[in-house]
Structure formats: C-alpha cells, structure tokens
Amino acid sequence: MTSRIRPFHHMRWNEPIIYQLSVEGQRGILVPEAEKEIEQIVGDGLSSIPGNMRRKDLPNLPEMAQPQVVRHFNHLSQENLGADSNIDIGQGTCTMKHSPKINEVFARSHKITDLHPYQDCSTVQGILEIFYRTEELFREISGLDRCSVQPGGGTHGVVAMVSMVRAWHRDRGEDQQRDEIITTLFSHPADAAVPKAKGYKVVILPPDEEGLPDLEAYKNALSEKTAAIFFTNPEDTGIFNSRILEFTELAHQKGALCCYDQANANGLLGIARAREAGFDMSFFNLHKTFSSPHGCGGPATGLLMVDRKLGVYLPVPVVRRNERTGRYFLDFNLPKSCGKVKAFFGVAPVVLRAYAWIMSLGADGLEEASRIAVLNNNYFMKKMLKVRGCSISFPRHPGRVEQVRYSWEKLKEETGFGTGDVQRRIADFGTHYWASHEPWVIPEPFTIEPSESYSRDDIDEYLEIMEQISRECYEEPEVIRHAPHNSTVHHIDHEYLDDPGKWAITWREYSKKYTGYFQER
Amino acid sequence: MTEGRSRDRKVLGLIVNPVAGMGGAVGLKGTDGRAVLERALSMGALPRSPLRVREALEALKRIADDIRILTCSGDMGALESERAGLPTEVLPIGAGPFTSAVDTMEAARKMEASGVDMILFAGGDGTARDIAGVVGTRVPSLGIPSGVKIHSPVFGRNPAMAGELAGLFMSGAKVALEEREVMDIDEEAFRKGTLRASLFGYLLVPSERRFLQGGKAGGGKSVAVELDGIAQEIISRMMPGDLYLVGPGTTTAAVMRRMGCEYSLLGVDAVRDRKTLGTDLPGKYILDLAEPGRTWLILSVIGGQGFILGRGNLQVTPEVIRVVGKERILVAGTPEKLKGLFGKALFVDTGDPLLDLELCGYTRVVTGLGEETLFRVER
C-alpha cells in the first residue's frame, strides 16, 4: 500500500502586525468629497455632534493601501492551519468540523451584513423570525422550553447559566445560603472557572475507576449549600455518564438547579436530550456542532435553553411573536430577568448558519450526523489503540461517544518522548493536535474528535501520521528531538501566555505593556 | 581549552551512592548502615547504581561541550563520568573501600561551595535526605532513581528521564524549579513490615513539565500561582480569634508566607489573627493550646504518598485531632501535586485506629481560590 502521507512545508512570511505596516498618509480607498449642494443642506456632518462627544484626536488606525492590505491578510491565512486546510481532528472537545459553504453565502448576504441591532423591530422581521424559529428547533433538540441567543460563546453560555442560577435562588431568598456549585474533573474547565469568577465556591468531583463522576463523592458533596450542578456529558474523556438521571434527581432533592454544558452536542443530536436527563437548562455552542467555525473565540454563540419555570429569569431582551398580528418583537419586560449578559440580542450570522444547517438536514439528518460522528470516532479509536505506545484513559470503560482522551504514557516510559514531543512533530505534516486541559491527570494525554466531516481516507491519513511519529519515537529519536522540521515555529515560550503581566492579544495591550504607549499619551 | 572558555561552562555536580539499591534485590529494603550493607554483599547483591548512572549520563553526552562535571572518586561518580567521555573534575572524596553518608554530605558541601549549577545524584531516599540536609533548597538538585526506597518526588521517573531533565536544565532551557519533599522511611521498622515515613526536608527540583506548543490549555498555571490561590482561599476563611494549627509542607507554608507570618517548613506552627504564636511546636504544647470549637488544623497533602496525617506531622496527636474535630480540618494541595495521586485515596495513620476510622470517607481538599476537590480518605 502506498503511503497517504504527503510531503509538506509550512509557509513562513514573518508577517508584521498590521500596525507595524502602517504608513502615514496611505489610503485604501479615497472617499470622494461631499458636493457643495449636499454640504449646504446637511452641513459638514461633524458640527452636529455635541462638542463634549466629539473626539479631539484621530483614532489610531493603520493606514495602508489596498494591495498591501490584501497581501497582509493572505499571508496570515497562509500561515494558518485549520479545518479548511487539512484534517483537523486533533483538537478534541472543540468539534473542528466542516461548515457547508452555502451557509457562509447566506451569512455574507447584504441582507444580513447591512442589518444593525439598533434598527426598529418592524424593519428586521426576517432575522427576528429566524431567531424565533431557531428557538423552536432547539426546543426539539433539547426538550427544554425557552431560549436566549444572547451569550457570545460557550464560556459565555456558562456565564448566562450562572447568572440564571443566581437569579433563581435570589428570588427564593436562598442566594446567601447557596454558595456552592458542583462540577466534575472532566467537565470543561469553564464549568468551574465561570462560577468562581461569579463568586461561587466550586466543588470538583473526581471520576471513579470507570471514569464516571464518583457518585459517592457526589452524595457527600451535595448539601443545602449547593446552588447548582454544572456537568458536561459526555465528558472530555468521551465517556457518557449513563447514571446522569441519578445525579440530577439527587440535586433536585436538595433544591439545587441542574445545568448542562452541551457546548459539544455533536454525538447526541436526536439520541439523548437535556430534558430526559433531568436538566433545568443547557447551552449549545452553535460555533461547533451547528455550522459556524469554532475559531479564534468568535463570532460565536452559546445558545441557552431553559425549563419553562426559568423563563422569567432569562437575559433581556427575548425574541417573541405577537400571536394576533404574527409580528416578531423584542421583549424587554422581564422584571425578574438576570439582566444582560451581552449587548444587544445575539450574533445574527451565527444563528442564521445554525438555522440553515438544521433546516437543510432535518431531524433525521441531525441524527445521522451524530451517528456518523460516533462511528468515525470509534473507527479511529480501534486503529489508534494499535499504535505502539498509545493507550486509552479508563480502559475499564471501553465505550466512547464522539471523542476519546488517549495517553502516551507507555511511549513516554519506553522512549522518553511524550505528548509534547508528538505535538511538535505533528506540525511537520500540516496538521496539529491539542493535548488536553490541565491538570493532566491522564499522563501524556491527547484528545481526538473526528466528527462526521472526515472521510475514512482522511482518518486513515491522520492515523498514518500518528503511526509514523510513534515509529520515529522508538527508532529515530533524533527526528523527534529536533522536530518540527517543516514548520516554522519551534518552541513557544509559555511564560508569555501564562503571565497576565506579559500576554498581549491586541495591539492596544501590546502597546500598553511593551512600548509605554499609554504613558506617552 | 582556554581558561575563559572553561569558566563559561556550566558545572554539574554528580554524586553516586554506589551501594544504593543493593538491598532491594535480596529483600533487605535499603542499605542504610554498614552492617546491612555487609549482609547484602554476603547475600550476593550486585551494585545497581553504575548501570543506572550510565543510562542517565547518556543524555548528557549531547551537551558534553557545554558542561563540566564535578564529582567524587571512583564509583562515587568519576568512573561513570569519565566512561561517558564527559569533562570531569574529581574531588578527593570516596576513595576508600567503603563509602558512606558522610561522603555524600561532604561532597554536597564542597559542590555548593564551588558554586555548581546543579547536583545530580544517584541513590534513594536516604541519599536525597543526606543532600537535603546539606544544601536544602539552595542548589537545584535531581535524583537518578537507583535506591530501594523512592518515596520522595525528587527523582526522575527513570534514569533516562532524569538525565534528559538534567540535560535540559544544564543546556540553559527554561525549566521551572519546585520545592519538593524529601521523605524517608524508617528502614528498621520497614524490614519488620511496617511502613513509617517522615518528612525530612526539601530539595529544589526542576519540574518535568515540558513546554508545549500551542493548544488552548497552554502550559497551565505555575505552581507558585497555584500555591498563592490556595493561600488566598484559606486566609479568606480564617475566623477572627480562632486558633490555626498549621502543619508542615510547602502548601501550608504558602499560607503563612502570604500572611507575612513566621513559620517552620517542617514543624507545626500556631497562628491567631494572622500572628504566629509559636513555630515548630511539640505535641504536648499543641494540645495545651487547642481549644474545642475554636481550633482549626491546616494540613498539606504530602506528595507522592498522599498522607495527610501520620507522616511528617506526628506532633498532631490523636488527642489534638479529637479536640479540633473532623469538621475543622482543612486539607490543601496544588492540582500539580494531586495529579500524582489521581485515582488514589488520601491516607491517615494517626496511631489511633478508631480515630483513623472516623477520619475515613470523603474530604474536600482546597485546590485553589474558590475551589475544592473531593478525595477519598483511607487508612
């Protein structure tokens, strides 16, 4: 059999930040001056803005001609990796799958891009209808009753859920008493981080020997102080907690709410629902399962579904339909609302793509997508476990849903190379893999989620890459030691990513921390 | 080689306990003491260290041009270092037929004085203890596991990995250093079938966590950040006027440090209203201080084994624990440390079997600011 692996070399442009390319006076487009007649009627435009609102200096924007701008962004995209450039199944828990391009066409239509959230409802009936219908679809998908599309991401979906929990207990006068939220070690870290940031104490349950959340520990942790449970299921390991109903029932007995992190619902559509598992609310990452790319933190949506009894606490506004006139409107009149979690009411292009994707597949199509995702994952797992040095977390629980947490523990023991080394080497094949969330309780971990987008050939190619890397670890250690060879970045200094005093993800932040920009001004 | 260039080289101290591990193969559980060693030899035990050291030094050959080895005579280091072709300078230590702990300590002392960048030692807990007693946390150190007893988390997972890590550190790569416990068990008692381990001190050990490329998890928080979060959490729970008995360990030390309180790393200290009442207190005195309902106990999880009571903190007697009460015991541990105990329970061994039974079940361990993780407790 000929090898599927193809020679690859990554592109390197050493591309500066766009602000560094800025040349004073350069312009991409020359906007024509207003004609005299027009100026006579509307004035100069500026003087109608009250003096105290008018800025004194010009905004700090890069100045560039159009060809340089185009070149810059092409360079950046060439330096990238992702689902549109190669087999992107190594970012388990992130559901890096294909988003059909037709949905992109809808989202880029001027009918969407020309909309503004300050427009009067009477002029945006179309998008409001799509929001409304998307809610109806998610009633079926989750079994729950009411919806908010306000959260701008998955972690933001958790923010909305914590806000709802707070509003619910406050309304019952139990907010002071209930200051604990229970989550599990293999739930997404956001399920612990957000409650902490919102002032709750978080109690983490370890897994039992089978990898399921330890039920005895849970019974021990539950009390009158428990405000809610925040569970991901299936967890990061790919293991589905089939006793989930026991967990939610026990929580309800103690007066706690049950919150479900379904950011990644890709293996469960049409198969299992939040309602039947006993949850009071759940959020879904539209930018994973539902046809928006999960990239760079947005634009995204963590669509929130809640039980009927919680509807009055939803963030405002919610989209409603006047049954008499059939018109859609934004309802701000929720006196018990938990408030706002984000400006305006939702990221329209993301909701539109989700709506289009669901409608194009129908109920049967959604279920088929999930079944293929599970099948692909299990096909990959069978073969991956034959790769030398690889093992699975919780071998006593062989069944996995849409992803698997694996371990290179044996590889590490036998060759000294671990997951970080494999990660460096895999860049030489034009793809990548992510290891796992901290803490790394599974030694030398990695997490693979093939989703339904990839063909058997794709999966086999990725497997062949893994086989080759494993072989090199045993037989050609120098290749691994000096990897990557065909990529551009060797080591990233994590000090800059771990230290809030050093990291800079925007130019403004960079200027602030490194060039004294704000002192100068 | 010119003077200047040789001074540029980093210096690695190498101390080999040549008899470490000899007892294991013949079932002797350690070789502390001359008599046991002679018995081991008479039972046909073979030296285990040389092979282990050879494996570790393999990884250093790659940077042979950039480092210098400072070591002891013969099988205390020079033999293997020269055999590996590393530039070696030999201290006049360990030339006699029998070497002992005294030689190890002497070597560590000389190495610290000459300013080595790191001490790589081969042995077991006893060797680690000898070195910790001399250099403490002043010189980065790392163990090549070759003794019988390896309870202290100051050793590489295997000799090759110890060598890799030492090489990484010596080559100037950024490697985080962490204070780790040096434990040792009472060999006499262990030979009779009971495991009794004590905390003897701390070494400054390079962390095995490698730098990773990309990924949304990043490299995780540093241990210092984790410790500070735990300290903040515990301090935020302290009640005015209540007495806090603070057990030994780096985790509890972080609490004291954040409060600006004087403390002992290995002893039990008492604090009230953020003021130290006494450090390294003996059990009887602790009992006198403890007042029912108003006294709390703050304990570290002892790395590697997962003991919370009965190892390194025997001053906290069963009587003290009964006065404090189960619900006023706060246990703390960093996620980084608890990772090593994943899937295992925490242990208590207070010397009072009935009390041990009462302490079993589940406990919450403070693992960060606003965060607790549940752990099973067994005896």
Ligand SMILES: Cc1ncc(COP(=O)(O)O)c(C=O)c1O
């Ligand atoms: C289970 C789970 N919850 C929450 C999140 C967070 O989502 P986001 O990355 O949109 O903040 C993710 C995604 O990474 C996830 O997998």
